[in-house]
Amino acid sequence: MQPNAIGRYSILGELGRGSTAVVYIADDPFNDRKVAIKVENVVKLGRPEEDARLRKLFLNEASLAGKLHHPNIVGVYDAVMDEATRYIVMEYLPRGSLSPYCVESNLLPVSHLVPIMFKCCHALNYAAQHGVVHRDVKPANMLLDERSEAKISDFGAALIFHSTHTQVSGLVGSPAYMAPERINGEDANIQSDIYSLGVSMYQLLTGRLPFDSQSSMSLMRKILRDEPVPITMLRPSIPPPLMDIVRRAMHRDPPNRYRNWVDVAKALAEVFPKLEALDDEINATEKINQLRDLEFFSWFEDVELWELLRTAVWEHYKQGESMAQEGARTRSYYVIASGCLNVTKNGNLLRALKPSDCFGEASTLGGPRVEAEPMATLTAATDVDIVKIQADQLDLLSEGCQLRFNKAFLHALLNRLSQPNSSGGNPNQR
Secondary structure: OOOOEEOOEEEEEEEEEOOOEEEEEEEEOOOOEEEEEEEEOOOOOOOHHHHHHHHHHHHHHHOOOOOOOOOOEOOEEEEEEOOOOEEEEEEOOOOOEOHHHOOHHHOOOHHHHHHHHHHHHHHHHHHHHOOEEOOOOOHHHEEEOOOOOEEEOOOOOOEEOOOOOOOOOOOOOOHHHOOHHHHOOOOOOHHHHHHHHHHHHHHHHHOOOOOOOOOHHHHHHHHHHOOOOOHHHHOOOOOHHHHHHHHHHOOOOHHHOOOOHHHHHHHHHHHHHHHHHOOOOOOHHHHHHHHHOOHHHHHOOHHHHHHHHHHOEEEEEOOOOEEEOOOOOEOEEEEEEEOOEEEEEOOEEEEEEOOOOEEEOOOOOOOOOOOEOOOOEEEEOOOEEEEEEEHHHHOOOOHHHHHHHHHHHHHHHHHHHOOOOOOOOOHHHO
């Protein structure tokens, strides 16, 4: 049951709970501020060794109370570790962690994410200079204050050099963010934390983990053997220099990663000015609203629209501009978002394509794809916006998103074939 008070702190509500602790929001009457109180979880697992391990993790974090003072590390104000109760009093951050921004429908603008990662690097560099390797770097342990300042939290799994208490050994941390060498039993260090930051950036940029599985053993095998899907396949609009930072941070071999946090921070600082040209973040919501109004996308849930938009390329053609010539090959799908295209052959108008009409890759029913050969010229009758999805990138979307897209594409093609030729010409020319 939720207590009314812990020590001098009045409990206002519960913020969350995990395997080692319950976290409450509380009022600190002496300092006139709200605080977060992490209370050791007294529920025992019935396995003495695991119970002792979880207690060490809690003690580990408490031992750092008042020792790490940095604007980008969550402040720890007090720690009480006696037989009656064990709790840690920390800075309260109302915006919570970055976990909600790890889904396709709620990704942070890149221009916001890069400064956050930059500040996390400085925090982790400060910790490393004080003999602390975090060992559990992930979005859930990156918090935001009311001014969107980034702060690293939860040093329970940290490796603390020169510590007076026994350190927790073994596979400490979250497997999905764990560096390959740690899975192989090597000790944690700065390079392994840099790998975890790379995984976090990959997830925050794409809305998915580079490696995922239902079982820990399968997940670890993937981390050791597989290559992640390139970010360029999931979100082509990301600037190549930023993709390179994530790729290097996640390199399987530690010597090929960044040497230290200063180098990572420097690379992020250099890429930041290039983000000014990235305008897809500003009008992403406007684009989603535009897609919702199209019949083609009426099959889609909102989360699937966001997933598709992250993968698609939004192309614009001015009136009179040609986008495809007769006989040109394509490996992409196209859906008209706004404006009209004229379809002509040998100078004769075959039809006019309007918003929600589609064209391009035609093999949507499985089996090997055959590259489509348009037998006509497409010319913008007005200014036109077109959503382009490469066939190979469609294969990387979730199964539900692929099924809806294929259904919508096939439905649109069948609907077009059932209509009379808009130009009144020979139906066989369609």
